Amino acid sequence: MTGFDGPHREPGSDFRPAGPASERAREEEERAVEQALALVGGSDRTGGAGGPDGRPSRRQDPRGHQDSRGHRDFRDEDPNAGPSSDPHARRSTDSHPYDGRDDDPRDGRTTATTTAATTAAGTTAATATAPEPVGEQPPLPDRASPGDPAKPRPRPTLPPPSWNRARAIAARAGRGGPPATIRLPLDRALGHVLAEALGALTDLPSFDTSAMDGWAVAGPGPWAFEAGAGLLAGRGPAAALPDGTAVRIATGARVPPDTTAVIRSEHAHVDEARGLLHARRSVVTGQDIRPRGQECRSGEQLVPAGTVVTPAVLGLAAAAGYDALPVVPRPRVDVLVLGDELLNAGLPHDGLIRDALGPMLGPWLRALGAEVSDPRRLGDDAGALRSALTSSDADLIVTTGGTAAGPLDHVHPVLEALGAELLVDGVAVRPGHPMLLARLSPDGPCLVGLPGNPLAAVSGLLTLAEPLLSGIAGRPAQDPYRALVHADVHGHPHDTRLVPVVHRPGRAGGRDHVAPLRYNGPAMLRGIAAADGLAVVPPGGVRSGTEVEILDLPWAPATPWTEGCFT
Numbered sequence: 001m002t003g004f005d006g007p008h009r010e011p012g013s014d015f016r017p018a019g020p021a022s023e024r025a026r027e028e029e030e031r032a033v034e035q036a037l038a039l040v041g042g043s044d045r046t047g048g049a050g051g052p053d054g055r056p057s058r059r060q061d062p063r064g065h066q067d068s069r070g071h072r073d074f075r076d077e078d079p080n081a082g083p084s085s086d087p088h089a090r091r092s093t094d095s096h097p098y099d100g101r102d103d104d105p106r107d108g109r110t111t112a113t114t115t116a117a118t119t120a121a122g123t124t125a126a127t128a129t130a131p132e133p134v135g136e137q138p139p140l141p142d143r144a145s146p147g148d149p150a151k152p153r154p155r156p157t158l159p160p161p162s163w164n165r166a167r168a169i170a171a172r173a174g175r176g177g178p179p180a181t182i183r184l185p186l187d188r189a190l191g192h193v194l195a196e197a198l199g200a201l202t203d204l205p206s207f208d209t210s211a212m213d214g215w216a217v218a219g220p221g222p223w224a225f226e227a228g229a230g231l232l233a234g235r236g237p238a239a240a241l242p243d244g245t246a247v248r249i250a251t252g253a254r255v256p257p258d259t260t261a262v263i264r265s266e267h268a269h270v271d272e273a274r275g276l277l278h279a280r281r282s283v284v285t286g287q288d289i290r291p292r293g294q295e296c297r298s299g300e301q302l303v304p305a306g307t308v309v310t311p312a313v314l315g316l317a318a319a320a321g322y323d324a325l326p327v328v329p330r331p332r333v334d335v336l337v338l339g340d341e342l343l344n345a346g347l348p349h350d351g352l353i354r355d356a357l358g359p360m361l362g363p364w365l366r367a368l369g370a371e372v373s374d375p376r377r378l379g380d381d382a383g384a385l386r387s388a389l390t391s392s393d394a395d396l397i398v399t400t401g402g403t404a405a406g407p408l409d410h411v412h413p414v415l416e417a418l419g420a421e422l423l424v425d426g427v428a429v430r431p432g433h434p435m436l437l438a439r440l441s442p443d444g445p446c447l448v449g450l451p452g453n454p455l456a457a458v459s460g461l462l463t464l465a466e467p468l469l470s471g472i473a474g475r476p477a478q479d480p481y482r483a484l485v486h487a488d489v490h491g492h493p494h495d496t497r498l499v500p501v502v503h504r505p506g507r508a509g510g511r512d513h514v515a516p517l518r519y520n521g522p523a524m525l526r527g528i529a530a531a532d533g534l535a536v537v538p539p540g541g542v543r544s545g546t547e548v549e550i551l552d553l554p555w556a557p558a559t560p561w562t563e564g565c566f567t
Contacts, residue, residue: 159428159494160424160425160426160427160428160433161424161426161427161428162427162428162496163427163428163429163463163495163496163498163536164496166424166427166428166429166437166463166464167463167464167467168467169423169424169437170423170424170437170448170463170464170465170467170468170471171467171468171470171471171477172471173423173437173439173446173468173471174446174467174468174469174470174471174472174473175471175472176471179195179328179472179473179474180195180328180329181195181196181326181327181328182195182326182327182328182329183324183325183326183327184324184325184327185323185324186314186317186318186322186323186324186325189309189314189324189325189327190309190310190311190314191308191309191330191369192308192309192325192327192328192329192330192369193306193307193308193309193327193328193369193473193474193475194303194304194305194306194307194308194309194313194325194326194327194328195305195326195327195328195474196305196326197301197302197303197304197305198301198302198303198316198317198320198322198325199299199300199301199302200296200297200298200299200300200301200302200320200321201298201320201321201322202298202320202321203292203293203296203297203298204293204294204295204296204319204320205290205291205292205293205294205295206292207237207254207255207292208254208255208259208289208290208291208292209233209252209253209254209255209289209290210231210249210250210251210252210253210255210262210288210289210290211251211262211288211289211290212251212262212264212265212288213249213250213251213264213265214248214249214262214263214264214265214267214268214288215246215247215248215249215262215263215265215268215277216231216241216246216247216248216249216255216256216259216261216262217241217245217246217259217260217261217262217263217277217279217283218241218242218243218244218245218246218256218258218259218260219243219244219245219260220243220244221244221246221277221278221279221283222271222276222277222278223244223245223246223276223277224244224245224246224275224276224277225245225246225247225248225270225275225276225277226247226275228248229248230247230248230249230250231247231248231249231250231253231254231256232250232253233250233251233252233253234252234253235253235254236254237254237256237257238254238256238257239256239257240256240257240258241256241257241258241259242258243258246263246277249262255289259289260283260285260286261283261284261285261286261287261288261289262287262288262289263277263279263283263287263288264288267279267280267281268280296320302316302317302320303316303317305474306474306475306476308369308475309325309327328473328474330369330370330371330473331369331370331371331394331395331396331469331472331473332370332371332372332373332393332394332395332396333365333370333371333372333373333394333395333396333397333398333469334372334373334376334388334392334394334396334397334398335358335361335362335365335372335373335374335375335376335397335398335400336375336376336378336385336388336397336398336399336400337355337357337358337375337376337377337378337399337400337401338378338379338380338385338399338400338401338402338410338411338452339355339379339380339400339401339402339452340379340380340408341353342354342355342358342377343355344358344377355377356454356525357400357450357452357454357457358375358377358400360454360525361375361398361400361457361461362374362375364458364461364554365398365461365465365469367554367555368461368465368466368469368470368554369469369470369473369475370396370469370473373394376388380402380408380410381410382410382413382414385399385402385410385411385414386414386417386418389414389418389440389447390418392445393445394445395445395446395472396445396446396447396448396465396468396469396472397440397445397446397447397448398447398448398450398465399411399447399448399449399450400450400451400452400457401450401451401452402449402452403434403435403436403449403450403451404434404451411436411449412436415438415440415447418440418441419441420438420439420440420441420447421438421439421440421442422436422437422438423437423438423439423446424436424437424464427463427464428494428495428496429459429463429495429496429497429498430459430492430495430496430497430498430522431451431453431455431456431459431498431521431522432450432451432453432455432456432457432458432459432460432463432498432522433451433456433495434449434451434456435448435449435450435451435456435459435460435463435464436448436449437449437464437468446468448460448461448464448465448468450465451522453522453523454522454523454524454525455500455520455521455522455523455524455525455527455528456522456523458498458525458528459498462498462534462551463498466478478551478552480549480550480551481549481550482547482548482549482550483503483512483513483514483547483548483550484511484512484513484514484545484546484547485501485513485514485515485516485535485542485544485545485546485547485548486504486513486514486515486544486545487515487516487544488541488542488543488544489516489535489537489541489542489548490541491537491538491539491540491541491542492539493539493540494539495539496536496537496538496539497536497537497541498534498535498536498537498551499516499517499520499534499535499537500516500517500520500527500528500530500531500533500534500535501514501515501516501517501531501532501533501534501535501550502514502515502517502530502531502532502533503532503533514533514535514548514550516535517530517531528553531553532552532553532555533550533551533552533553534550534551534553535548535549535550535551536548536549536550536551
């Protein structure tokens with residue numbers, strides 16, 4: 001086709017001149033495009049703003065702007081995206097089809113932009129699937145009352161966000177505001193994150209000190225000395241040391257002015273009869289003296305903000321003169337265990353299974369730096385879930401199970417009834433794809449909904465809870481790294497897979513590598529119990545001998561597992 005000045009017949013096409021029937025077809029085609037535009041917030045022929053009352057449609061809010069409650073939408077915010085003249089453009093650094101997703105944070109529903117509406121007429125096949133009447137919006141789904149079983153809920157029709165994008169959304173949600181700061185004494189600051197950089201309050205060391213037990217000498221030897229205890233640590237300044245003299249000195253003691261060097265006791269020969277000290281080795285000016293300010297000068301930054309307070313950081317802070325540290329409060333987490341089929345003790349029986357997540361989540365979340373309440377077991381009770389959510393004062397609520405669309409899966413209906421903002425509704429990852437992330441209110445806590453299967457729940461912890469908690473606590477993100485994998489690792493056709501692995505040393509000069517572990521099904525914990533990391537396997541899998549991204553676990557196995565059991 002060379003132009004649009006007349007009809008064109010493609011070879012082999014069934015071309016007919018324009019007539020009443022073709023006019024009707026064109027009108028139906030244009031009406032379908034207008035309907036698609038109306039559904040995604042576009043203007044109609046009359047120049048309306050997209051809403052039936054002439055007000056701007058909620059779907060027309062430019063990405064990254066605040067909604068009517070003043071809260072930023074973290075889902076489509078992309079720090080790597082450049083400016084766009086189209087306020088509806090949604091571009092991502094990853095190529096996942098989720099880039100066209102349009103989540104409305106004010107009603108908890110998930111809608112989809114229709115790319116067919118932005119193309120030329122002639123693509124009505126993509127939009128002609130039972131269109132709504134012009135100007136009408138699809139009805140809101142029925143909300144289940146708190147005490148009633150949840151009604152089946154239609155799932156989103158567009159693919160969920162990629163694994164990387166979901167983690168980025170969770171991290172941004174955790175960094176939604178400046179972290180609070182508290183001051184804790186040194187004996188209570190362990191494990192917290194520094195809210196401010198630590199500057200040295202004094203020179204370290206604050207005076208010249210002896211690095212060894214021995215003799216402080218001045219000038220060339222041999223040196224005359226006087227008998228006595230000499231200079232001890234913790235004593236005040238001594239008088240200047242005249243040339244040709246020596247004095248005993250202890251480690252950490254203040255070095256007298258004009259001291260040339262310190263001679264270690266084992267490198268000195270004492271002539272008691274003549275009262276002279278001889279050096280067994282050559283003496284270098286300044287040897288075994290720690291000069292003032294050798295480690296740092298007053299005001300110099302010792303540790304940056306965002307550093308986790310370790311025992312070594314505590315020691316450095318104490319040496320620098322700190323009695324208390326400015327830290328970020330640990331995020332408070334409530335754990336709600338859902339499911340009538342769970343047992344708290346004993347062997348599984350009669351269709352009932354043991355609750356594996358209740359005992360696991362608390363310690364895992366504490367390892368991520370959170371303060372965790374004892375898990376509350378609510379069963380499959382929508383009213384109890386709603387009450388627990390509305391009464392919580394935690395920074396994060398973690399639920400287990402109930403994130404799918406079954407008759408007893410209450411998480412989505414309860415969140416919708418509360419007007420929660422759904423930030424992530426499913427993730428393109430296996431196991432664990434039904435996970436979700438929501439904000440209960442603009443200033444309220446976040447909720448991470450974990451699937452009920454144990455390894456799927458671990459996937460949800462590492463995908464959503466870990467980056468969210470790191471953001472709240474001001475912790476630096478885990479630095480990604482890659483490692484060789486020994487053995488082929490099968491992948492999902494479209495989704496990322498998280499596979500438990502264990503690090504192995506290289507043999508005969510070979511590189512260190514990771515080995516995938518067996519028992520990596522969604523309901524299994526045997527593999528992750530032996531793992532020290534998770535391999536992030538892209539769609540399609542990886543071949544043996546190639547590199548794969550690794551997520552470290554907060555701990556390493558305390559027991560040297562035998563390879564035959566798990567690999």
